[in-house]
Amino acid sequence: xxxxxxxxxxxxxxxxxxxxxxxxxxxxxxxxxxxxxxxxxxxxxxxxxxxxxxxxxxxxxxxxxxxxxxxxxxxxxxxxxxxxxxxxxxxxxxxxxxxxxxxxxxxxxxxxxxxxxxxxxxxxxxxxxxxxxxxxxxxxxxxxxxxxxxxxxxxxxxxxxxxxxxxxxxxxxxxxxxxxxxxxxxxxxxxxxxxxxxxxxxxxxxxxxxxxxxxxxxxxxxxxxxxxxxxxxxxxxx
Amino acid sequence: xxxxxxxxxxxxxxxxxxxxxxxxxxxxxxxxxxxxxxxxxxxxxxxxxxxxxxxxxxxxxxxxxxxxxxxxxxxxxxxxxxxxxxxxxxxxxxxxxxxxxxxxxxxxxxxxxxxxxxxxxxxxxxxxxxxxxxxxxxxxxxxxxxxxxxxxxxxxxxxxxxxxxxxxxxxxxxxxxxxxxxxxxxxxxxxxxxxxxxxxxxxxxxxxxxxxxxxxxxxxxxxxxxxxxxxxxxxxxxxxxxxxxxxxxxxxxxxxxxxxxxxxxxxxxxxxxxxxxxxxxxxxxxxxxxxx
Numbered sequence: 001x002x003x004x005x006x007x008x009x010x011x012x013x014x015x016x017x018x019x020x021x022x023x024x025x026x027x028x029x030x031x032x033x034x035x036x037x038x039x040x041x042x043x044x045x046x047x048x049x050x051x052x053x054x055x056x057x058x059x060x061x062x063x064x065x066x067x068x069x070x071x072x073x074x075x076x077x078x079x080x081x082x083x084x085x086x087x088x089x090x091x092x093x094x095x096x097x098x099x100x101x102x103x104x105x106x107x108x109x110x111x112x113x114x115x116x117x118x119x120x121x122x123x124x125x126x127x128x129x130x131x132x133x134x135x136x137x138x139x140x141x142x143x144x145x146x147x148x149x150x151x152x153x154x155x156x157x158x159x160x161x162x163x164x165x166x167x168x169x170x171x172x173x174x175x176x177x178x179x180x181x182x183x184x185x186x187x188x189x190x191x192x193x194x195x196x197x198x199x200x201x202x203x204x205x206x207x208x209x210x211x212x213x214x215x216x217x218x219x220x221x222x223x224x225x226x227x228x229x230x231x232x233x234x235x236x237x238x
Numbered sequence: 239x240x241x242x243x244x245x246x247x248x249x250x251x252x253x254x255x256x257x258x259x260x261x262x263x264x265x266x267x268x269x270x271x272x273x274x275x276x277x278x279x280x281x282x283x284x285x286x287x288x289x290x291x292x293x294x295x296x297x298x299x300x301x302x303x304x305x306x307x308x309x310x311x312x313x314x315x316x317x318x319x320x321x322x323x324x325x326x327x328x329x330x331x332x333x334x335x336x337x338x339x340x341x342x343x344x345x346x347x348x349x350x351x352x353x354x355x356x357x358x359x360x361x362x363x364x365x366x367x368x369x370x371x372x373x374x375x376x377x378x379x380x381x382x383x384x385x386x387x388x389x390x391x392x393x394x395x396x397x398x399x400x401x402x403x404x405x406x407x408x409x410x411x412x413x414x415x416x417x418x419x420x421x422x423x424x425x426x427x428x429x430x431x432x433x434x435x436x437x438x439x440x441x442x443x444x445x446x447x448x449x450x451x452x453x454x455x456x457x458x459x460x461x462x463x464x465x466x467x468x469x470x471x472x473x474x475x476x477x478x479x480x481x482x483x484x485x486x487x488x489x490x491x492x493x494x495x496x497x498x499x500x501x502x503x504x505x506x507x508x509x510x511x512x513x514x515x516x517x518x519x520x521x522x523x524x525x526x527x528x529x530x
Contacts, residue, residue, distance in 0.1 A: 048419060049418075050418070050419070070415075070418035071418045071419075074418070074420060074421035079419075086413050086415065086416035086419075087416075088409045088413060088416065091408055095405050095408075098402060099402070099405055099409050099422070100420055103420075107401060111401075111402045156420070
């Protein structure tokens with residue numbers, strides 16, 4: 001569903017990604033792990049068009065999307081839930097969710113009716129969001145904001161979801177909750193690329209994983225294979 | 239001194255103040271999406287008024303002139319966005335300040351060359367006869383100003399709060415990158431806000447010109463007050479600009495009556511200085527709350 005081939009990207013003159021290649025099959029959860037500064041978030045940003053890749057290819061459902069603007073790529077079916085959650089603070093929870101489906105809804109009138117089904121799905125997954133639907137998103141707790149960011153990504157009914165560090169800055173209990181949700185998304189057949197610091201938890205939910213070091217993929221394999229790899233155990237699972 | 243005269247002065251001033259509010263509202267529209275404003279907005283008001291007057295002189299009926307004028311204003315707004323704002327924003331520079339000022343100067347010269355330096359009357363089908371409200375006389379033109387301002391602002395506020403596209407405005411304002419990730423094109427949203435802002439400026443020109451006159455210098459008098467209103471009210475409250483606009487207009491008219499017309503500009507400037515010193519986010523503005 002998502003193929004990244006020999007991707008080079010960076011900021012200004014400093015190159016962060018030096019030839020990243022990875023694949024995400026339809027209906028699978030793929031984890032991207034690695035130390036701080038390895039280029040995980042940059043990979044996400046280059047895939048979703050937040051930064052322009054210098055070279056390489058990004059295929060979404062077989063269609064090349066590298067070099068397009070972020071809003072174009074989103075329209076083609078990619079939902080990127082960015083690092084730091086980035087909910088629209090002054091807007092209500094429900095408005096945040098509606099904007100998640102921006103490309104599928106009428107611009108002026110009747111968008112609420114058209115979004116009702118999607119909203120119900122997200123509210124079923126996150127009852128807390130339904131309770132707070134009229135509250136400004138900026139007043140939610142960190143965990144609730146993360147739920148909202150995931151819900152907002154789901155609203156677009158995307159081909160692929162990129163989830164960047166959903167556990168960042170959250171209490172351990174909430175982190176567990178986030179991983180439970182990822183498990184439920186996986187059961188419902190969502191295609192997901194997950195960036196995580198918590199390598200252990202990420203490998204528990206993933207079908208396949210890539211380990212990034214200095215801007216490229218160092219090791220890849222199924223979680224079972226990575227658990228056999230001594231380098232990975234020493235660096236990330238120890 | 240007679241209370242009726244004071245009330246009369248305050249009411250006529252307040253009605254003028256609503257035009258300042260409308261121009262200030264134009265600042266708010268672009269500030270909301272792009273944190274930039276058009277410093278040539280006064281010239282945009284003036285150019286649109288001249289253009290509308292030309293349409294009338296060519297024999298266009300009044301309603302067609304209004305539509306034509308509004309479209310002209312919107313088009314000019316788009317020109318400002320493309321020529322003065324977009325590149326600067328892409329480079330995260332403040333170059334739009336200088337570029338929009340230059341746009342204003344160019345607009346002023348263009349108007350002087352095309353339409354001449356003289357102030358011209360602007361005909362209107364609405365009667366300028368005074369109607370009597372409890373001893374205060376209000377002309378039909380003044381009522382048209384109030385109705386026009388509130389109607390335009392009401393429609394745009396409805397658009398901003400009740401349509402998905404309007405919510406996208408707020409999303410771009412809150413977090414441009416995140417909005418892009420939702421498939422909302424920030425560039426298009428900013429274009430649209432400049433178009434709307436230009437249209438609002440044209441409306442202000444069409445409403446005020448029959449009361450004042452149309453001339454190249456009308457811009458500078460209007461813009462300073464609109465700017466005071468925007469800063470005093472804060473750059474994010476549509477309700478705020480109307481309240482402050484009305485207050486400033488009334489204050490101005492009373493000042494010029496009691497102290498002489500030379501002091502006319504003083505209250506606006508004093509309010510501006512006071513607001514910047516005491517409440518830089520504006521009386522109706524929200525302080526920036528940043529949660530980490």
